Amino acid sequence: xxxxxxxxxxxxxxxxxxxxxxxxxxxxxxxxxxxxxxxxxxxxxxxxxxxxxxxxxxxxxxxxxxxxxxxxxxxxxxxxxxxxxxxxxxxxxxxxxxxxxxxxxxxxxxxxxxxxxxxxxxxxxxxxxxxxxxxxxxxxxxxxxxx
Amino acid sequence: xxxxxxxxxxxxxxxxxxxxxxxxxxxxxxxxxxxxxxxxxxxxxxxxxxxxxxxxxxxxxxxxxxxxxxxxxxxxxxxxxxxxxxxxxxxxxxxxxxxxxxxxxxxxxxxxxxxxxxxxxxxxxxxxxxxxxxxxxxxxxxxxxxx
DNA sequence: GATATAGGTTTAATTATGAAACTACATGGA
DNA sequence: TCCATGTAGTTTCATAATTAAACCTATATC
Numbered sequence: 001x002x003x004x005x006x007x008x009x010x011x012x013x014x015x016x017x018x019x020x021x022x023x024x025x026x027x028x029x030x031x032x033x034x035x036x037x038x039x040x041x042x043x044x045x046x047x048x049x050x051x052x053x054x055x056x057x058x059x060x061x062x063x064x065x066x067x068x069x070x071x072x073x074x075x076x077x078x079x080x081x082x083x084x085x086x087x088x089x090x091x092x093x094x095x096x097x098x099x100x101x102x103x104x105x106x107x108x109x110x111x112x113x114x115x116x117x118x119x120x121x122x123x124x125x126x127x128x129x130x131x132x133x134x135x136x137x138x139x140x141x142x143x144x145x146x147x
Numbered sequence: 148x149x150x151x152x153x154x155x156x157x158x159x160x161x162x163x164x165x166x167x168x169x170x171x172x173x174x175x176x177x178x179x180x181x182x183x184x185x186x187x188x189x190x191x192x193x194x195x196x197x198x199x200x201x202x203x204x205x206x207x208x209x210x211x212x213x214x215x216x217x218x219x220x221x222x223x224x225x226x227x228x229x230x231x232x233x234x235x236x237x238x239x240x241x242x243x244x245x246x247x248x249x250x251x252x253x254x255x256x257x258x259x260x261x262x263x264x265x266x267x268x269x270x271x272x273x274x275x276x277x278x279x280x281x282x283x284x285x286x287x288x289x290x291x292x293x294x
Numbered sequence: 295g296a297t298a299t300a301g302g303t304t305t306a307a308t309t310a311t312g313a314a315a316c317t318a319c320a321t322g323g324a
Numbered sequence: 325t326c327c328a329t330g331t332a333g334t335t336t337c338a339t340a341a342t343t344a345a346a347c348c349t350a351t352a353t354c
Contacts, residue, residue: 012257013177013240016247023150023168023311030160033285039332048151049312054333064250076320077331085250090285091242091273093160099239100159103211103232104166110159111293116277123288124278126238130263131271138180138237141270146258150311150340170342186301196343201302223351224300 010145019063020089024048024056026096029065029082029089037072037079065089091126098125157292166210167236171195171203173243176212176229176236184219184226212236238273245272 009015020026024046031045043053057080060066065086071077094114101110114123128136153165167173171193178192190200204227207213212233218224241261248257261270275283 010257010259011177012244012247012251012259014174014247015251016243017170017173019251021168021170021173023153023164026164026168027153027161030158034290040330043332049314050333051313051335052311055310075331087285088246088250091275092239092246094275095238095242095273096163097159099235100161100163103235104154104159104162110157112157112159113291113293115289115291116281116283117287117289118281119277119279120291121278123275123283126242126273126275128238128241128270128273130266131268132266134263134265136263136270138234140264142262142264142267143181144260144262144267146260187299190301196345197302198304198344199342202341222300 016092019059020065020092022056024052025060025065026089026093028053028056028060029086030093032066032080032082032086033090033093037081038077039080042080060086094123095126163239166206167212167239169203171199172207172212173236173240175200175203175207176233177240179213179227179229179233180237180240184228185224186227189227207233241270242273 005018009018020029027046028042031042036042036045039053039057042057043050046053057066057068061068061080063085064083066080067083068078068080071079097114101112104110115121116123128141130136130140134140153161153168156162156165167176174193175189178189183189183192186200186204189204190197193200204213204215208215208227211230213227214230215225216228218226244261248259251257262268263270275288277283277287281287
């Protein structure tokens with residue numbers, strides 16, 4: 001009666017969620033994008049129990065999303081940094097951010113904005129586009145199962 | 148000692164995950180995009196325990212992601228369909244799908260493809276672009292907290 | 295009306311999460 | 325050097341969530 005594993009599912013969404021589909025992992029990744037590297041930094045930022053932070057960090061390292069490296073300041077501690085695989089989660093975070101900002105702030109608007117650093121202006125919503133550049137709605141897409 | 152709630156966090160990612168950040172919710176939404184509507188359809192597709200399917204459906208309805216409507220075939224049963232808010236999760240699912248397909252199929256490539264229906268060709272990776280169309284990497288972005 | 299199916303609820307066992315205490319090691323200061 | 329403090333965890337125990345299976349009721353089918 002274990003938590004059902006999705007790591008052998010055919011669906012890439014299921015496999016992705018098997019690795020990062022819990023309450024904390026993507027928040028750790030978010031903080032890693034924000035520049036946090038140390039156990040204590042994550043702990044303070046997220047306010048989560050230390051034992052489960054330990055488990056999550058180990059899991060993210062095991063999944064190849066984070067890498068544990070010697071501390072940059074020369075101290076004997078470790079630091080956790082995003083791997084290329086982890087950095088490629090950026091669109092997932094942006095999509096979640098945009099959805100959350102639009103739909104989960106019913107009273108006053110969200111005060112945290114993602115900006116284009118060069119122009120200091122907000123980043124427009126992610127759009128799904130076809131190879132030829134056409135904007136696509138969900139209905140414009142379909143699933144194909146390759147033999 | 149309840150599960151820590153993130154629904155009052157300032158961060159839109161945290162608020163989004165508070166609603167859909169569990170193992171099953173996004174898979175239910177995925178199936179809803181695929182056209183599934185009935186309790187039994189979700190149950191069969193996902194293979195999850197029925198009681199927690201009940202809880203998740205209720206939660207998704209309460210969050211305004213799904214809506215419970217009378218069955219389309221005139222029977223007395225209910226069906227669960229995506230609301231506009233739920234349909235706007237599409238970029239999240241696409242981002243997860245693309246990441247999972249790229250990184251979670253180490254042996255043989257993923258056999259499930261998302262296609263542009265009109266051309267029957269694969270949909271290219273989501274890209275983050277500035278208002279002026281420049282492609283943005285994570286390093287090209289920054290967070291601003293509005294006063 | 296009898297039977298089967300859909301859509302749940304209930305129950306009990308297992309697993310995950312959480313808070314706090316505890317430990318080991320590193321660092322900094324007197 | 326010695327002590328105090330900080331970092332990074334681990335351990336323990338209580339609580340909450342997930343699971344599987346049995347059960348239940350209303351609906352649909354014959």
